[in-house]
Amino acid sequence: MAKGGKILTEQMVQEVIVEDNRAIGVRVAGGKEYRANQGVISNIDVRRLFLQLIAPDAVKPELRDKVDRRITNNNETILKIDCALSEVPRFTALETENQEHLIGTVLIADSVAHVEQAHSLATMGQIPDANPSMYLDIPSVLDPTLAPEGKHTLWIEFFAPYQIAGKEGTGLDGTGWTDELKNQTADNVLKKLGEYAPNLQNSIIARRVESPAELGARLGSYKGNYYHLDMTLDQMIFLRPLPEIANYTTPIKNLYLTGAGTHPGGSISGMPGRNCARVFLNRQQPLAKAQQSVNSMLRSLLNQ
Numbered sequence: 001m002a003k004g005g006k007i008l009t010e011q012m013v014q015e016v017i018v019e020d021n022r023a024i025g026v027r028v029a030g031g032k033e034y035r036a037n038q039g040v041i042s043n044i045d046v047r048r049l050f051l052q053l054i055a056p057d058a059v060k061p062e063l064r065d066k067v068d069r070r071i072t073n074n075n076e077t078i079l080k081i082d083c084a085l086s087e088v089p090r091f092t093a094l095e096t097e098n099q100e101h102l103i104g105t106v107l108i109a110d111s112v113a114h115v116e117q118a119h120s121l122a123t124m125g126q127i128p129d130a131n132p133s134m135y136l137d138i139p140s141v142l143d144p145t146l147a148p149e150g151k152h153t154l155w156i157e158f159f160a161p162y163q164i165a166g167k168e169g170t171g172l173d174g175t176g177w178t179d180e181l182k183n184q185t186a187d188n189v190l191k192k193l194g195e196y197a198p199n200l201q202n203s204i205i206a207r208r209v210e211s212p213a214e215l216g217a218r219l220g221s222y223k224g225n226y227y228h229l230d231m232t233l234d235q236m237i238f239l240r241p242l243p244e245i246a247n248y249t250t251p252i253k254n255l256y257l258t259g260a261g262t263h264p265g266g267s268i269s270g271m272p273g274r275n276c277a278r279v280f281l282n283r284q285q286p287l288a289k290a291q292q293s294v295n296s297m298l299r300s301l302l303n304q
């Protein structure tokens with residue numbers, strides 16, 4: 001990298017090492033330690049960071065307690081279906097051959113109430129697949145290089161519970177999800193989509209289904225939450241993830257927070273990273289930054 005940095009992949013952090021209330025590095029799986037010159041920036045959710053990766057006596061009990069009890073994660077995540085298709089889905093409601101309309105996300109729902117119901121049932125631990133609502137994308141419409149000529153790729157996100165009610169302690173990681181159940185759910189989702197695009201079922205060359213439990217394990221996110229913590233009003237802006245740690249900093253010196261669990265939250269905006277980088281750089285060179293601000297203020301005054 002241009003500035004001499006190095007990116008290491010496949011290095012699972014098992015501990016953020018804290019000494020005298022200062023983050024001094026990380027220990028990864030296998031025991032290797034990396035020492036931090038300037039600080040440690042965490043991009044994982046704050047629950048796992050404070051409750052699992054930092055020694056309990058390094059975090060003030062009040063903060064541990066708040067992280068444990070105040071952060072809400074309403075159990076809703078995604079069952080993901082990826083398909084290779086021999087042809088593009090032809091939606092009966094789309095009265096044109098123009099595929100431009102298939103660029104971007106499609107929401108399948110019978111009504112607004114249906115969407116509400118789909119999300120509410122997932123939160124309550126039920127799989128809303130009796131009448132599935134879903135989001136889907138056909139990325140190969142925009143970028144045909146993603147599939148062999150004339151063929152297509154499709155991915156579907158079906159909102160589903162991480163922990164299935166009544167199936168605690170069974171299936172993968174005790175969530176109740178099994179291979180059989182995820183495939184059964186995917187069958188129901190694809191059947192529903194087939195009602196909107198009747199050529200779909202016969203065009204599926206292959207499919208890969210990832211259950212909420214598998215998605216959570218792959219992303220390393222708490223309860224499979226791809227936003228790290230829920231995007232509810234009480235956990236947004238200066239309240240994200242908690243009021244006392246909402247400024248990308250923590251009470252532990254040189255330990256910074258970024259990612260979906262910080263303002264402005266999940267999705268691919270890049271903003272949590274940018275904001276955290278600014279705070280981090282300001283902390284590294286407070287005098288130089290103050291000088292820069294004064295200079296720019298003087299320049300703008302002189303130019304008036």
Ligand SMILES: Cc1cc2nc3c(=O)[nH]c(=O)nc-3n(C[C@H](O)[C@H](O)[C@H](O)COP(=O)(O)OP(=O)(O)OC[C@H]3O[C@@H](n4cnc5c(N)ncnc54)[C@H](O)[C@@H]3O)c2cc1C
Pocket residue numbers: 011012013014043044078080157218219220221226227258259260261265266267268269
């Ligand atoms: C199926 C699906 C579809 C989505 N669609 C969209 C969309 O269309 N548009 C949109 O804007 N957003 C979408 N999102 C949400 C978006 O992907 C996330 O909000 C976003 O990726 C969060 O980025 P992040 O960098 O903060 O965290 P993450 O992407 O969760 O990155 C965290 C990283 O930390 C790594 N990690 C975890 N634990 C450790 C550890 N102990 N040590 C080392 N590394 C670790 C993980 O492997 C991961 O790479 C979608 C999410 C999913 C799951």
